[in-house]
Amino acid sequence: MSKQHTLLPGPLPQQRAWFPLKMMIALATAILVIAVFAVVVEVEREKKQMLANMRERANVFIWALERSARSKEPMRRNHMRRLIAEVAQQPQVAYIAMVATDGRISVHSDPSRVGTILYPSKALKNLAVDDASKSRVISLGGKKMLEVYKVFTPSQPCLDEPDSSLCNQQERMEPSPDGHPQRPEKALSNELVFVGIETLRFDEELWDDVAHHGVISALVGLSCFIGIALLFYIQNYKLSRRMLKDTQALAMQVINSHPAALVVTDEQGLISLTNRHGQAILKLADGKAAPRSVHDLPFLNWQPLMDELDAGAVILERNTELTLANSHILPVSISAAKIIGGGDGFTGYLFILRDLTEIRKLEKQAKQNERLSALGNLAAGVAHEIRNPLSSIRGYATYLTEKVKDDKMAFTTGNMLIQETERLNRVVSDLLSVARPLELRLQPARMDTVLERAVRLIAPDAEAKGIKVQLRLLQTKKLARRQIMLDADRFMQALLNLLVNAVQATEAGGSIQISLENSEPGAESSFLAISVTDTGCGMSLETMANLFTPYFTTKASGTGLGLIAAQQIVKQHGGEIEVSSRAGKGTTFTILLPWAHIEGSGT
Incomplete structure (x- = not known):
């Protein structure tokens, strides 16, 4: 495996912590706004629906009064009083009033109000009352009410809203004497009808709907928030795992590429991590069962090093020698430290062993070069002084040896003198060959x-x-x-x-x-x-x-x-x-x- 890793400047830890928090706040705000908007829209729809139902109910009461007013005029007033009194007993009906065009009440569910003015004529004019029923929300006696009003038309079928459900409840058009259906003639009336419906129950139901939709929206919003947050954290978890794997791969590549041997142990000395140089130096990858503890390694006594670290000592570039299995002495320098975890807890030891073999060779070579340099200076000074006398000595020894060759003892002594002169000349030649740079003739x-x-x-x-x-x-x-x-x-x-x-x-x-x-x-x-x-x-x-x-x-x-x-x-x-x-x-x-x-x- 050979990956190229590039270290890029990442965000600070505080920025990494704030980023998901800001995202969550923004997400929660968006979901809250959407939920509130949905509740408001639904409540408005329910409000319109309830008002329509209340208006429809009031129209039913008006229609019933109009249908019941077909009797003769002398009987209609008494009949209407009884009918209005009965209808006013219905739940949520606040009042029913028949009003003349000048605003004076002719019939009222509360008999004490008869003859009083319900609304001034100017106010009635502003209401623009006509045959079509209209409605408005008013406050009467501190209570909110829906007031429905129209021109009272006792003999008119439902012509204003022929397609409504109310029309289906009204009687059909009566047939003419010749057998064909005909519309009744619209009876003219100078009276107006007002029906007041209390909205208390309407308000209660509306608030119930608000609470109901609010709870549903909150649950849906919370579910969406949890789902999106869960997806975000799953993605973040996958990203974190991938980054962790990349970081571990990078760390292992750096550790294995480190030129020194790294050995990591726990508190008891059990080996938890070594790089390839550590395995090579400590012979942890020679095909045998790898020792689990540094105390099982015979090369070095590790316990004193641990005791020093526990006492607070600093071990830095301490030179020592490892005696390997083949009795080979390996010079190394040891650095060691205690590993402190994120919670300031002691988790183990780190040992760094650096092979000093090459350094020792270089030191030895440097010493040898120093000696050769001194030897060169010596050779340059004495070569000339020694070789010239040696040449003369050898020449005279050769001459004298030839003169005394008949004297065995003198001849032997002369040959010995010649040999020693030649040996001394070789020593000078070796000295010069070592001290001077060689010039090869390839x-x-x-x-x-x-x-x-x-x-x-x-x-x-x-x-x-x-x-x-x-x-x-x-x-x-x-x-x-x-x-x-x-x-x-x-x-x-x-x-x-x-x-x-x-x-x-x-x-x-x-x-x-x-x-x-x-x-x-x-x-x-x-x-x-x-x-x-x-x-x-x-x-x-x-x-x-x-x-x-x-x-x-x-x-x-x-x-x-x-x-x-x-x-x-x-x-x-x-x-x-x-x-x-x-x-x-x-x-x-x-x-x-x-x-x-x-x-x-x-x-």
Whole structure:
């Protein structure tokens, strides 16, 4: 998995908290407005419907009075008084009045009101009373009423509203003497009829409707609010989970890409998280059952570190060594801290282990470079002063040795003087080769030719000690004959230094083997590997750690510069020298030359 993550500046936590709250407030306000609007519309509709029903009821009373007024005039007044009195007993009927055109009451449900003025003539004129019934809401005695009024027409059928339900209740048109239906003649009347209907029950029912619709609207609005809020939070939950997964993936990628080993444990030391560097250093991914606790790791005593952290100490870049399973010592620096949760609660420990192997190598190389620099300064100062006298000494020793060759003791002494002079000259040459930058003369060469020549040069010394030298090129003849760019003389010097050390470290009856192979064929980082293996006494870990240190030697007559000179020559060719050894089993020096460096134009 390789995702590209880009960190963008997100909103502040307060803004993240306010955003859904504002959305919820806006949503609740919108739902409230819609609910109130729906209740108002429904209440207005109910109000109109109730007023229409009350008006219809009053029209029924008026129609009944008009139908009952067909009797003769002398009888109609008494009959109307009784009828109005009976009709006024109906629920919600406040009053019924017959009024002359001047506003004087002729018949009233309350007999005490007869002869009084109901409305002045001017007010009646403003009401514009006619044959069609009209209505209005009035306040009488502190009570709201619906007053319905029209011209009283006792002999007229329902001509104003022929299609209404009231018309269906009225009598049909009477037939004429010839058998055909005819409309009765409209009886003229100078009286007006007023019916007052109390609205108290109407108001109660209206408020009941308001409460009923308000509750329904509130429930519907609450359901909508809960539903929309639930959808919002579900979406927000999914978004949060996706963001959490992305954050976890990013965090794990950062943790695994961290160059140091990270180990996270709980309060008891149980391992809860490690990155790949931690698994590699602590050997947690070697195919075996991974330990659950750091206390099960034998490399380090973790409990004192935890005790220090619990005491409030700070552990930062503390250098120590891990003893791995193969007795390999791994230098590391440890930083540690306590993990405090969001509620200021202690949740575990964090350990950061940084591998110092490369740093130690660099430090060692820096020290070696300092020594080489000092050696170079020394060589530059003494080379000229030593070599000129050595040349004179060797010349005179050679001359005197020839003069006293008949004297055996003097001749032996002269040869010894010549050999020591030559050895001292070689020491100066090694000193200069190590101290001065090498200038290689790269030319096309065959590796088999170089190896065979080196074997021929070391053969006399090996035979003198009874050591067998083997050059194995049977399986790599094609590789050995391949043309590469090489300074053959310089490379020969490096090989001879390794072979001389092998002869000196191997006892009589032992063997030395030189082999050639191609390391990682076909890969971009493939090497040409030349190995020199002996069956000598081998080396300890301490000796191997100081092999390439100037003047370090385990031989009584050694200078400690041969391996350094060989290493420098190999590095100039772009390669390196690897060493593996076991005490009492022998040693192998391997020269690795990268193909990308030695092929060049010589292929």
